[in-house]
Amino acid sequence: MYVKDNMVSGPIVIGPNQSVSQALDIMSENKLHRLPVVDGSGRLVGLVTEGLIASNTPNSSSTLSVFELNYLLNKLTISDIMIRNVLTINKEALLEEAATIMRKNDVGCLPVVDEDNKLIGIITHNDIFTAFIDLLGYNRNGTRYVISISEDKLGVLEDIARIFKENGVSISNLAVYNNTRGIEVVVIANSYDNVEDKLKAAGYKVTSVIKLHEKY
Numbered sequence: 001m002y003v004k005d006n007m008v009s010g011p012i013v014i015g016p017n018q019s020v021s022q023a024l025d026i027m028s029e030n031k032l033h034r035l036p037v038v039d040g041s042g043r044l045v046g047l048v049t050e051g052l053i054a055s056n057t058p059n060s061s062s063t064l065s066v067f068e069l070n071y072l073l074n075k076l077t078i079s080d081i082m083i084r085n086v087l088t089i090n091k092e093a094l095l096e097e098a099a100t101i102m103r104k105n106d107v108g109c110l111p112v113v114d115e116d117n118k119l120i121g122i123i124t125h126n127d128i129f130t131a132f133i134d135l136l137g138y139n140r141n142g143t144r145y146v147i148s149i150s151e152d153k154l155g156v157l158e159d160i161a162r163i164f165k166e167n168g169v170s171i172s173n174l175a176v177y178n179n180t181r182g183i184e185v186v187v188i189a190n191s192y193d194n195v196e197d198k199l200k201a202a203g204y205k206v207t208s209v210i211k212l213h214e215k216y
Helices: 021-030 050-055 067-076 095-105 125-136 156-166 196-201
Strands: 033-037 042-051 109-113 119-124 142-149 171-179 183-189 205-212
Touching: 021 033, 021 050, 021 125, 033 119, 042 050, 042 109, 095 109, 095 125, 125 171, 142 196, 156 171, 156 183, 183 205, 196 205
Parallel strands: none
Antiparallel strands: 033 042, 109 119, 142 183, 142 205, 171 183
């Protein structure tokens, strides 16, 4: 999975000389929590977030009047408060790399730039969550099986796939987990036909069978 397949292309942006008040209006109108800051050539020069604005402006307990607060927000420019050293990523990078960078640096997004530092997209933690859910097939129609593997040996996945094939059931998603319970194979099948008994007859321990979004 690549960043380019999961990013938001052509994100809404703001210029460094625009006011904080304008940024708040744009965020509110588009239900955004952050805005990349670009210059006249479309090159990334910074990032502004709701949290950053909040930490640089008076809060509701301030003694300033509404008029004074609005004056301040209109006078304060994005370049006055924006993050300048922004972590970025290339569109050809793996999604796993983006997730690792975001987690390691505790950031909620990564602007996606080209070789000239021109902004072409943005990827957020919500995009990562969506990709994770899609990868595991949780929102598909079908049946989810969790199969506990007692011994990691050559050909296990092939054998499991064979059981589904021989029973006319197609597999749409497959994942392998190594956790405190041992090795678990999670299979999403494109069918509500239950092959649990077939798996058990072949010597496999099926710990969970869930029908996903079953249609009646």
